[in-house]
């Protein structure tokens with residue numbers, strides 16, 4: 001078996017060594033996680049790029065979606081958005097283009113030095129001209145083309161099948177289906193009464209993916225699109241399907257991730273994440289949001305980050321950026337910048353917890369010291385978005401404190417009274433925290 005999983009059976013492949021080194025973790029451990037399906041390293045065999053390990057033992061990752069639509073098609077702008085996301089620290093880019101010359105746009109995106117994902121059903125629908133005219137052959141041909149072009153991971157809605165369609169009819173939802181891929185497959189099954197080919201011909205799909213060692217991201221076609229739909233049946237039926245498909249992918253030596261819930265109340269996040277993890281054999285979990293309120297359009301990036309942080313604390317591994325324009329418009333560059341930053345904060349919050357001993361390396365303790373010392377230069381260098389922080393601080397001039405309390409600065413007052421108290425050794429604090 002010439003997939004990374006297969007190679008991990010007999011040693012530690014070079015990609016695992018490189019990804020572990022970048023992550024600062026033990027390569028042997030990462031190889032075990034890949035072999036057991038608890039971590040993935042998306043890397044199509046025909047393209048080399050900066051690697052990104054996702055899952056057990058790794059920090060929480062961030063993906064950013066870019067892509068044209070039928071309403072706005074400016075491929076150059078999409079490339080600028082992708083570059084902006086990478087400059088802001090995104091770990092992966094998904095090209096979700098649905099407008100213009102899709103292979104040509106993808107070719108440009110694949111020149112980026114990063115992990116790239118796509119959703120082939122979009123192109124299949126464009127080529128067919130109509131979702132209802134998409135055939136299994138067409139879809140598999142598009143999938144093969146994406147693999148051949150060098151895409152590292154594919155979102156494929158294999159778990160949307162006749163059972164989820166029945167659940168959707170038996171237990172209707174206010175928002176129906178909000179996943180584009182989920183909607184296409186649902187519409188096709190409803191029209192022809194036949195099973196989703198990605199489900200019925202899953203073994204064939206695994207053969208295609210293993211040829212290029214492409215990761216399958218098992219799409220959440222039945223994710224709830226509103227809080228009121230969170231407890232409806234279709235989502236849970238899909239979880240069961242994804243659990244079965246997750247196991248079959250691993251048996252076939254294909255790395256897989258699971259995509260998770262969309263809009264759900266905050267108190268339901270933990271059990272949803274844990275349920276998906278258990279059902280899937282602890283496959284890496286990739287989430288859009290989850291969004292924890294439906295009434296904050298314009299700030300859905302904040303809503304998504306709240307849900308994302310809680311999900312990450314409970315085991316989610318990979319967060320998809322939600323932009324401020326979610327539910328409103330195709331994002332512009334500033335939306336991408338803001339969304340990526342906020343998603344990175346959510347991922348960082350999750351990483352602090354899951355890194356265990358290594359949380360101390362994330363800059364949190366150093367920032368506390370820099371703040372106590374009123375060392376602004378160091379604070380800005382430690383900050384995730386230092387230039388932004390500096391711009392805000394400098395609005396009121398180059399002050400020793402900041403303009404919030406000014407001459408009544410609490411930090412300065414106590415420091416001047418007591419001096420710099422002898423701090424406990426960092427290693428000791430670290431031990432206490434653990």
Ligand code: SF4
Nearest residue numbers: 402404405409410411
């Ligand atoms: S002025 Fe107030 S907010 Fe600013 S550093 Fe001092 S205590 Fe903190």
